[in-house]
Amino acid sequence: MEVGRLPISAALKGKLVSAGYTSLSLLSSLSPSHLARDLNISENEALDILKHAPHDGQVDTSSVHHIINGAQTAWDMLHEEELLTRITTSSVDIDNILGGGISCRDVTEIGGVPGIGKTQLGIQLAVNVQLPIHCGGLGGKAIYIDTEGSFMVERVLQIAEACSNDMSATNTVSQDVHAGKVGMQPRDFLENILYFRVCSYTEQIALINYLDKFISEHRDVKIVIIDSITFHFRQDFDMALRTRLLGGMALKLMKLAKKFCLAVVLLNQVTTKYAEGSFQLTLALGDSWSHACTNRIILYWNGNERYAYIDKSPSLRSASAPYAVTAKGIRNSVSNCKRIKLM
Amino acid sequence: MANQLISEMGLPKSIANVFAARNIRTAKDALSLTEFDLMELVDMGLTEVTSVLVHISERVSPPHQTARSLLQQRIQNEQLAGHLPTGLKGLDEALFGGIPFGVITELVGPAGIGKTQFCLKLSLLASLPTRHGGLDAQVIYIDVESKFSSKRLIEIGAQSFPEIFHMSGMAQEMAGRILVLRPASLAEFTESLQQIKILLLERRVKLLVIDSMAALTSGELEHGASKINPLGWHISFLKSVAELSRIPIVVTNQVKSQSSDEAWRYNFQEPLGVLCAVGTRRQDLEDTSKYDSHLIAALGIHWAHAVTIRLILETISGERFIKVAKSPMSPALAFPFSITSSGISLLNDDGIEVVGQEISTIHCHGHSEIIHSDTLQFHRQ
Known part of the structure; x- marks a missing residue:
């Protein structure tokens, strides 16, 4: 029934149906006062219903010739994608396989075993996003949502110090251009990381709902990092409810990414899965969740080196690249020369 | 903050009452439902429900601080x-x-x-x-x-x-x-x-x-x-x-010994499959037997x-x-x-x-x- 799709309350829907208005075309030529009389409701409510009902009454698929509101041609999209900004990971190899870094307007999921460097990468991105554009950053702020309590502010300071040193090192080379605004201080980096501590899944959902408003007020936020998306959803949960809540959250995050042109990075844990007669490691939250993110990067050990692997991406080739976690943060693997494997 | 009462959130009285009548008392109750479920339950339009959710969410969201502070x-x-x-x-x-x-x-x-x-x-x-x-x-x-x-x-x-x-x-x-x-x-x-x-x-x-x-x-x-x-x-x-x-x-x-059907190690190679040929896995297993005992937490x-x-x-x-x-x-x-x-x-x-x-x-x-x-x-x- 077409009226069932209108975003109005159930009681009003009921009234519409019982008064015989089952299809939207019947509503198209009505005046509000007429409808109000028929349904025995106030004129305001009637007006509300009519606002939601499409005006020309023709909602069938035959109207594809018209330009549909909100649609975009692939050509325009291509143009937009070329302008896409990316945030460097500080490891040239990972940047290479990612086409320059973590892309804005996308939701990227990063998962891996404990101790592989997920939080490290999250912190590194929160710092890097603040770099001026010529250094591979966006000159923006970061929102860091900590659900696990693993955010170590001392470590952020360490990474920020390294970052600021690197910047002043490059600045001395190209001194002439940026003489005016020499380097950011480590404290400035910390000032631009907005930290939220989330203690329950309800808070997590609430915060993601609220982010829309918050970012409207803080337009310079260019990355949202959730470390980790999983934590509060791993404690005894009804699976159907969990899938529903996670799905809703993923949609909202994608909307945020598109609306404010920012990068959303979700860190995920791994879990064991029983498949084909043996235990295997896989990212947590199950199969339906794995559809929720646009890009998925898996961090893993290969021998004695840490590798990042693009597990899923609509636009990038599957590839892996080594990286290292150093005192300065995420960097290129030292022993590596040319070891990027393309598959 | 998850158990904050909806009636205490400064929503209009009429709305708060409807929620209470449907037994949606806390922020947790409300946020565990999708917007459409809520519309059905409390009998309101989408715009209203969304604005109520935005209001509740803002109240429940934890405050932020900068890393510096x-x-x-x-x-x-x-x-x-x-x-x-x-x-x-x-x-x-x-x-x-x-x-x-x-x-x-x-x-x-x-x-x-x-x-x-x-x-x-x-x-x-x-x-x-x-x-x-x-x-x-x-x-x-x-x-x-x-x-x-x-x-x-x-x-x-x-x-x-x-x-x-x-x-x-x-x-x-x-x-x-x-x-x-x-x-x-x-x-x-x-x-x-x-x-x-x-x-x-x-x-x-x-x-x-x-x-x-x-x-x-x-x-x-x-x-x-x-x-x-x-x-x-x-x-x-x-x-x-x-x-x-x-x-x-x-x-x-x-610690416990790793049993053979849990032959994965903490390196994420198995699920990737593509990344390492079967040979690598065999090697892993052989390595395991070489240790005096192979232990995991x-x-x-x-x-x-x-x-x-x-x-x-x-x-x-x-x-x-x-x-x-x-x-x-x-x-x-x-x-x-x-x-x-x-x-x-x-x-x-x-x-x-x-x-x-x-x-x-x-x-x-x-x-x-x-x-x-x-x-x-x-x-x-």
Whole structure:
């Protein structure tokens, strides 16, 4: 029934149906006062219903010739994608396989075993996003949502110090251009990381709902990092409810990414899965969740080196690249020369 | 904040009443439903429901602060810059001061390696007066395996801090600050955790030790691939308590041998499949058989994600090592140590740098050497 799709309350829907208005075309030529009389409701409510009902009454698929509101041609999209900004990971190899870094307007999921460097990468991105554009950053702020309590502010300071040193090192080379605004201080980096501590899944959902408003007020936020998306959803949960809540959250995050042109990075844990007669490691939250993110990067050990692997991406080739976690943060693997494997 | 009442959120009275009438009382109730479910339940339009949700969400969302203010807060409010020194110089340096406040630190290792010794020493350190580098506070020691030895505690104290323990009455006072709990089952453990929460939040107790976490589940985790983790609740509870009270929590974990059907290692190669040919896997398995025994931490990967710092205690060819296996800041270092009458002491403070994955494997040689040498002696006789 077409009226069932209108975003109005159930009681009003009921009234519409019982008064015989089952299809939207019947509503198209009505005046509000007429409808109000028929349904025995106030004129305001009637007006509300009519606002939601499409005006020309023709909602069938035959109207594809018209330009549909909100649609975009692939050509325009291509143009937009070329302008896409990316945030460097500080490891040239990972940047290479990612086409320059973590892309804005996308939701990227990063998962891996404990101790592989997920939080490290999250912190590194929160710092890097603040770099001026010529250094591979966006000159923006970061929102860091900590659900696990693993955010170590001392470590952020360490990474920020390294970052600021690197910047002043490059600045001395190209001194002439940026003489005016020499380097950011480590404290400035910390000032631009907005930290939220989330203690329950309800808070997590609430915060993601609220982010829309918050970012409207803080337009310079260019990355949202959730470390980790999983934590509060791993404690005894009804699976159907969990899938529903996670799905809703993923949609909202994608909307945020598109609306404010920012990068959303979700860190995920791994879990064991029983498949084909043996235990295997896989990212947590199950199969339906794995559809929720646009890009998925898996961090893993290969021998004695840490590798990042693009597990899923609509636009990038599957590839892996080594990286290292150093005192300065995420960097290129030292022993590596040319070891990027393309598959 | 999740259980905040909707009626107290300053929504228009009429809306609040509708929600109450549908038994949607708390923010948790409302946010656990999708917008469309809510529309059906409370009989309102989409715009109204969305605006109510936005309102509730804003009320429930935690406040934000900048990383900078977080840092300043830490520096101002905490003694010893938020770390409990272990008294082991090299380890303290690697950990930037010691066991950090506000997070869970885990000790993993085979039986008899010295986990309990480490815990005893830490308990003493926390109870010492501040002028001796302690926290001058009470300690709660949850002794699941009944291994706590008060005699050994006093011995370690007398050996490590003779100047304090030889003062009359001080030994009694120090030992009097350490409260030992011995829960017999997981249920009892759960109960005592809830009881001590208040004590911890009042900040009279400044260290919580659980020795060991794995023993709690050993009786209950055996039946196959049980879906629900019996410790799920405890993990998040401990994490939040650590953080709210800003105290260090130290937990020990046992090891178990890796069974062949769990032949994955912590390297994420198996599910990727593409990345490594089958050959690599075979090699892995062969490697496993080459070790005297291949061990993994008893509590699974879910738990491993939850701990912020993991210290591995192990033996390699008869020598004991303590390794910083997981830490957000520290480099991968291993320190040789020995156990003396004063507890654990490091043999050198510089540490050995460990490359790659080696840092997270647990070595333990069997008793073959002893047993072997025994038989030799037997032959000589």
